[in-house]
Amino acid sequence: MTQTLLHVDAIAQDAEARIAAAADEAALEAVRLDYLGKKGSVALAMRDLGGMSVDERKIWGPRLNALRDGLDAAIRARRDALAEAALDARLAAERLDMSLPAPRRSVGAIHPVSRVMEEIALIFADMGFAVAEGPDIETDFHNFTALNFPEGHPAREMHDTFFLNAKEDGSRMVLRTHTSPVQIRTMIAQQPPIRIIAPGRVYRCDWDATHTPMFHQVEGLVIDTESHMGHLKGCLMDFLRAFFELDEVQVRFRPHFFPFTEPSAEMDVRCDRSGSTLKIGQGDDWLEILGCGMVHPNVLRQCGLDPEVYQGFAFGMGADRLAMLKYGMTDLRPFFEGDRRWIDHYGFSPWAAPSLAAGLSG
């Protein structure tokens, strides 16, 4: 029997007290070394086992092992407790006022005309229309002559045309007054069947509350061997229902005149002007919304298509106007002013693209 062994219980008691008292990680490590280190009390006591009889060892061995394991567990537990306490203290110290504002980063917005163009393209893409384009600066041929506006015809006066300076040969280019020249470019460039829409900027020399010298149109063209006026009416009604997101849209389809279509028509939608905002799809009033017709045989001939074989329809509508009707703007002029307040109010989030699955207006 050695001194040490006699004191096993005392060691245990002493160690537990010191573990509990250790205030931080360093103090705890010192305690660990004092007891469980190579020269610690438990190690010294273990050394005494060598001088014992087999019987004595059978008693003391397990006791010392138990002492070592017990202290080890106590130290670990204490260490975990200290770590938790330290973390709590740190967290308490590093608290921030998260109500302070984040760095400002404004999200921009998409112009309602772009949005409406996307919506229109989506609806017509679903009906198999491709998107065609043409230049803003057009020849007289594409903007007028090929569209069956003869030189000097009063129909040309319906358009307040912007002219560019005359060239040396006396000819002058025009800013396209409608997107219809894209019909001509498309029919010359490709063989039927044709289904296109052509969105773009158009220009007329007119500036007041309801007219701006530049605005947007979307042209549509269908050429094949069988599409007739009933299809024209149906196609446009399908479009209006989809665009205005109405189950049923009442339209008035009435005769009109365009040089490049025969027969020609305009379409009105039922609307309600009684309140402060115009409502589409209800009420007792009619609102003109687009012009259309069967492509004039002269136009087909100009593009090298035989009107005895091919036929089809064309339509044109004002994109800015459609935007106003759908989204409630009452004045056209701010469309082109870049006023942040207007864009923020009438614009669209970049993340909310129109889709057939998620809906058009989001």
Place this chain on the structure above:
Amino acid sequence: MKFTRAWLARHLATDLDFAGLAEAMTMAGLEVEDVHDPGAALAAFSVAKIIEAGPHPNADKLRVCQVDTKDGRKEIVCGAPNARTGLTTIYAPIGAKVPASGIVLEARPVRGVVSNGMLCSGAELGVDTESEGILELAPTLAVGAPAAAALGVDDPVIDFEVTPNRPDWLGVVGIARDLAACGAGRFIETAIAPVPGAFACPVQIRLEAPEACPIFAGRLIRGVRNGPSPAWLQLLLRAVGITPRSALVDITNFLCLDRARPLHVYDAAKLSGPIIARLGRAGESLAALDNKTYAVDETHCVIADRNGVLGLGGVIGGAASGVSAETTDVFLECAWFDPKRIARTGRALGIASDAQYRFARGVDPGFIREGIELATQMILDLCGGTPSNLRIAGKAPPPPAAIAYAPTRLVKLAGIEMPEPRQKAILTALGCRVASARARPWRVTPPTWRGDMEGAADVVEELARVYGYDKLNPASLQRPKGRVRPVLTTTQIRAGLARRFLAAQGYREAITWSFCARADAVAFGGGADQLMLANPIVSELDCMRPSALPGLLKAAQKNVDRGFADIALFEIGPIYRSDAPDGQSLVAAGVRHSAPQRHWRADAANPVDGFDLKGEIERALEALGAPVDRLQLLEPAFAWQHPGRSATLRLGPKTILAAFGEVHPRILRQLDVKGPMLGFELWIENLPTQKAKQSPARPALDAPDLMPLTRDFAFIVDEAISAQDIVRAVRGVEKALIADIAVFDLYRGAGVPEGKKSVAIEVTLQPRERSLTDDELAQFMAKVAGAVAKATGAVLRN
């Protein structure tokens, strides 16, 4: 074009009420723009008679009148000089709202005498433009009769748009014919009998320019009295806004509107020698009926006599040969003029008379003889006189040619099933002749007033119009067979991506004019003569823009002026290098005005700078599918760019994909923009086209197992050396091994010589087959140092 219901009733017997008529017109293609009932405002006003007009006790110029009204005898104070005993006039009761002034009448004393109502002038009621006193009406009118009826303004006026293809709608008779064909009533045919002449027409007619005036009918009428026209005619004209002048003038105005047949009457006493229709001659001029003098030239068709120009044929008459109250002998003209020439003349001289408007759109060439007979009869009826024989010079232009029309065309083109007899009946009602309904195709001859009908499609339109577009069955388009294919072009897709990307970066999308001031265009490298507008709407918008930046910069400045210092705008739109189709390209352009923000966190307060912009542009290009790692950053290329704080990103030295940076202060000054502004332009169409993918499947993922490692280098280089030069030199060293190169520090100061700078880079290496040995790593580092030294003269900093 305006007309009244009473006027229409002369040619159309109908049971339809006014709203029904307007609806029928609209559905027939006559788009009703406005229906105005002038009588509505006069509902409270009625006929009254002044029983006694006595003096006012306190005022010489006022009369105290005892007036019989629908409300009994009233005492009314009146200041009109013509307020006299026995006068029949119009009475307004207390509480009535006077149309012209909007004033509501109250019973109040006028200089001490209470006036129990008001006696009205034509101006106060809005039926005359000016008045001398109160209205003087026929004494036969009954007291209490409604004012609107008494004044002949109880007939609603329809105003509608006449499309250029239908000059026949410029006459009430044409409207009636169409409405009848559409089932809105019965057309009332008027027989026009030839008026026998009492003597040979002494006035010769010579046509010297048949291309301008191919036919001219005329006749002399002697012994007319040109007084005021009868009340019914005055009422009709007044109702559509035409002031009655004299019987002869009113007759021509009436037939112009009623039959779309302009005529002219000359005072025969003022004519000398034969009437000649010829082209004008330089130096001639005309003092016209509108009191203006017009210079005449060779492009105009004039009517002249021996002494010179009498009038501009079909456009306006001359004052000298016009009729007056003293006129006794008149020469009546009924001619036909080439529409294009009339249109040109009207435009060139700024004359838009009712006659010019009709001749420019095409007057019925088949209604010349009948037109002059009708006018003659009216003159005889209203003014008396003795007519000469009719004299007609020249030949009317040919009538519309017969159209080959297969009755099956209707269902093919319009989708309308209609039996052939019904088709024939409609065409006949519209005035067409269908030669033989058994022959195939039909030969449909349009009436002379339908020069717009040229082919089978026009026949289809007529049938569909009368059938009713509203009855047309809508048919949905069949979706194309097979799978749905994408329909957007690469550029369209990229424009959409750019739009969403830029908006997500905080830019607000603007749309600015495609034109700008030429000076601004020049400042941005444009302004060529071929891009100048001949007729700009305002002088500041006279040139097609070479860049979207001028418009955006001005718009941004406006926002700054409104208090939004932190503003970013972009636009995706066209710019123009030439007037050819390929001279137009699509750009995404943007501007940013960035002021330091006030923010509690210092690093969040920094304004956006050119490097932020660079990052946005690089990411935008990446989003649009540009090969960003192959792009070169080169010096600025545009006048708008700050020479030291901007750059271009190019694919090869020539192809500029984007330009960005600070906007040159000189440009800002030119645009009157305060700035500072950042700007960029991104040429979407300059991006290389992507190869069509064979399959949407991606190649296998390349994710090496070995850890990447990094090595840092700091190079001391001349100030003139760009960071890009160093990076490019490093990139060439071991392409397979280098995964990334990042510049992470830039240092000037202690330890770095004057005129030099230290640029530190971190190179990331990605070993693939096996780890690198220390030797290999050392060799790599030496190669990097060597390559950078060779390319830039750099030395490694210790």
